[in-house]
Amino acid sequence: MGQPNDEDRVTAAVLIIGDEILSGRTQDTNLRDIARYLGVLGVDLAEARTVPDVMDEIVDALNALRARYDYVITTGGIGPTHDDITADAIAQAFGVELYEHPEIIAMMAARWGGELNAARRRMARVPVGGELVKNPVQGPPGFTIGNVFTLAGVPSIMRGMLEDVGPRLRGGRPTVSRTVRVEGSGEGVIAAPLEAVAKAHPDMSLGSYPFYGDGGFGSNLVLRGRDPEQLIAVVGELIAALKGAGIDNVREIDVA
Amino acid sequence: MGQPNDEDRVTAAVLIIGDEILSGRTQDTNLRDIARYLGVLGVDLAEARTVPDVMDEIVDALNALRARYDYVITTGGIGPTHDDITADAIAQAFGVELYEHPEIIAMMAARWGGELNAARRRMARVPVGGELVKNPVQGPPGFTIGNVFTLAGVPSIMRGMLEDVGPRLRGGRPTVSRTVRVEGSGEGVIAAPLEAVAKAHPDMSLGSYPFYGDGGFGSNLVLRGRDPEQLIAVVGELIAALKGAGIDNVREIDVA
Numbered sequence: 001m002g003q004p005n006d007e008d009r010v011t012a013a014v015l016i017i018g019d020e021i022l023s024g025r026t027q028d029t030n031l032r033d034i035a036r037y038l039g040v041l042g043v044d045l046a047e048a049r050t051v052p053d054v055m056d057e058i059v060d061a062l063n064a065l066r067a068r069y070d071y072v073i074t075t076g077g078i079g080p081t082h083d084d085i086t087a088d089a090i091a092q093a094f095g096v097e098l099y100e101h102p103e104i105i106a107m108m109a110a111r112w113g114g115e116l117n118a119a120r121r122r123m124a125r126v127p128v129g130g131e132l133v134k135n136p137v138q139g140p141p142g143f144t145i146g147n148v149f150t151l152a153g154v155p156s157i158m159r160g161m162l163e164d165v166g167p168r169l170r171g172g173r174p175t176v177s178r179t180v181r182v183e184g185s186g187e188g189v190i191a192a193p194l195e196a197v198a199k200a201h202p203d204m205s206l207g208s209y210p211f212y213g214d215g216g217f218g219s220n221l222v223l224r225g226r227d228p229e230q231l232i233a234v235v236g237e238l239i240a241a242l243k244g245a246g247i248d249n250v251r252e253i254d255v256a
Numbered sequence: 257m258g259q260p261n262d263e264d265r266v267t268a269a270v271l272i273i274g275d276e277i278l279s280g281r282t283q284d285t286n287l288r289d290i291a292r293y294l295g296v297l298g299v300d301l302a303e304a305r306t307v308p309d310v311m312d313e314i315v316d317a318l319n320a321l322r323a324r325y326d327y328v329i330t331t332g333g334i335g336p337t338h339d340d341i342t343a344d345a346i347a348q349a350f351g352v353e354l355y356e357h358p359e360i361i362a363m364m365a366a367r368w369g370g371e372l373n374a375a376r377r378r379m380a381r382v383p384v385g386g387e388l389v390k391n392p393v394q395g396p397p398g399f400t401i402g403n404v405f406t407l408a409g410v411p412s413i414m415r416g417m418l419e420d421v422g423p424r425l426r427g428g429r430p431t432v433s434r435t436v437r438v439e440g441s442g443e444g445v446i447a448a449p450l451e452a453v454a455k456a457h458p459d460m461s462l463g464s465y466p467f468y469g470d471g472g473f474g475s476n477l478v479l480r481g482r483d484p485e486q487l488i489a490v491v492g493e494l495i496a497a498l499k500g501a502g503i504d505n506v507r508e509i510d511v512a
Contacts, residue, residue: 022301024291028284031306035280045278047313050287050304057303187336188368191375195338207275207309208337209282210410222281 010043010172013065016050017058017086018076018153030075030158037162042172043071053077058089066093066148071169073162076153078142080119086150087143091127094145098125103132104140134164144168173226178235182242183218183249186210190219193241201225201234218249266299266427269321272306273314273342274332274409286331286414293418296461298427299327309333314345322349322403327425332409334398336375342406343399347383350401354381359388360396390420392435392476393465400424416465419478432484434491438498439474439505442466446475449497457481457490474505 014034020026028050035045046069051057058077065072077086091098104124108116123140126132133142133149137160142151144165151161182190187210198206204225211218221238225231235252242250270290276282284306291301302325307313314333321328333342347354360380364372379396382388389398389405393416398407400421407417419433438446443466454462460481467474477494481487491508498506 021287022291022304024288024293024295024301027288031277032280032283035278037280039280045280046308048278048306052302188371188373188376191337191378192373195375198338205275207339208335209276210335222276224279 008172010071010170011046011069012038012043012071012073012169013046013069014048015058015061015065015072015074016048016076016153017053017074017089018050019052019083021050021076022052029155030153033155033159034073034075034162037159037166038169040174041166041169042174043169044172044175053083053085055085055089055092058086059093062090062093062148066146070147072148073165074148074150075158078123078140078150078152080122084122087122087125087127090145090148090150094127094129094148096128096145099128100124101126101132101143108140133161136160136163175224175226176228176231177222177224178231179253180221180223180235180238180242181218181251181253182221182247183216185218185247185249187219189245189247190221190242193245193247194221194238197234197238197241200237201230204230204234206238220253266327266425267302267325268294268299268327268329268425269302269325270304271314271317271321271328271330272304272332272409273309273330273345274306275308275339277306277332278308285411286409289411289415290329290331290418293415293422294425297422297425299425309339309341311341311345311348314342315349318346318349318404326403326427328404329421330404330406331414334379334396334406334408336378340378343378343381343383346401346404346406350383350385350404352384352401355384356380357382357388357399364396389417392416392419392478394467412465412467415463416476416478419463419480422480432482432487433478433480434487435509436477436479436491436494436498437474437507437509438477438503439472441474441503441505443475445501445503446477446498449501449503450477450494453490453494453497456493457486460486460490462494476509 014031021028031048038045049061051061077084087098101124126143127145130143130145133144135141137157142161149165151158187208207222209220239250270287277284287304294301305317307317333340343354357380382399383401386399386401389400391397393413398417405421407414443464463478465476479490495506
């Protein structure tokens with residue numbers, strides 16, 4: 001896999017904000033969804049961090065990530081309660097103030113009328129210099145400032161907001177992948193031929209993901225690269241190398 | 257949530273290692289499981305990071321986290337294939353060499369005999385000064401060096417290894433454990449009697465760690481608690497409950 005400073009590589013980091021993830025109360029799924037979404041666009045997710053709802057922790061992690069990667073996507077902490085401090089932390093990281101965005105106030109007034117209380121108004125706060133990220137699901141929008149996109153933590157809302165993030169990203173070349181399935185052989189046997197093929201193609205990523213279960217055992221070998229023709233050739237090379245090592249139950253599979 | 261420097265707070269970080277998490281191919285669940293496990297022990301999970309299978313990324317993240325928190329738990333990258341470089345990275349972070357641990361080699365020789373090839377021997381490598389972390393499920397053990405615990409990425413194996421981490425943590429209340437092995441019955445059959453015994457003893461932890469492979473299938477049931485006498489009694493209770501449910505191939509085992 002390439003390094004962050006490869007010229008044609010576009011990188012992103014995810015910053016997951018929330019005590020509920022670190023306590024184990026909530027199972028995060030946003031990281032996987034963002035990774036898949038970015039992968040299709042050719043943007044490599046290079047790192048992820050999870051931090052608690054603590055101002056300095058969010059600010060420090062955000063500053064480290066936004067300096068290093070092309071984009072940062074944050075999830076969580078933009079609701080109406082006192083522990084939702086993501087907007088405050090992002091404003092502090094960028095050294096700007098928060099203000100009540102008139103479009104969000106207008107949306108909220110239409111929705112809530114006289115019930116537009118102080119807690120709800122918290123969700124209208126956007127850093128000065130920021131722009132909105134549309135929320136096609138429910139509730140107020142997210143926002144973006146600099147190379148940072150700030151999205152909701154609720155998975156369905158987060159996924160909806162992502163649709164308004166993609167078009168703003170400078171896309172890298174999408175990577176393509178293929179999967180070779182080996183059944184009835186363990187990684188200990190697969191490792192040598194796999195490594196030989198991986199070493200011959202350092203610009204590609206070859207990973208081995210073992211499975212066990214009622215249906216037997218084996219490993220899915222995932223090949224990823226940027227050149228579709230090279231990928232097809234290397235799939236053939238890998239299958240030949242496996243068969244040459246006496247591993248016969250091998251085939252390419254479609255991974256939906 | 258307290259700050260990392262609160263005197264009576266014991267903190268931990270999780271370092272998730274693997275391209276497959278950052279590509280979105282695999283949904284991580286280890287973070288949540290570790291968070292819950294540590295929570296029961298009174299250890300606060302304060303941060304988590306996910307990094308790719310790239311040496312410098314692993315080393316830098318590990319050094320940042322182990323300097324800041326009382327403990328670091330890593331998951332992933334300890335298999336036999338070329339992209340499994342976690343042991344190398346941890347040795348580099350600590351400035352020590354790797355060596356083939358004689359206990360692991362002996363276990364592997366017993367299991368694999370003449371098939372103990374170079375790829376499998378990779379999994380016997382432990383940093384100089386490290387100690388083993390027991391693996392009650394299948395495959396070689398993990399290891400610990402300094403304040404770092406290095407566990408497998410496969411969730412069932414990771415959870416099993418965690419059972420040998422808790423007793424070594426400061427602030428983790430001392431616990432004792434015993435293991436009951438069920439062969440030839442799946443978790444679907446074991447679940448009901450196991451749950452009944454677990455509900456009768458809410459102050460104890462009962463985990464099920466299924467195994468599959470050449471040697472058949474079944475599950476190791478790990479019981480953990482603070483009172484050794486109670487533990488012995490509950491082991492008897494569990495075995496009786498399993499047999500009462502028609503599950504006969506059950507025995508207490510020593511986990512080496």
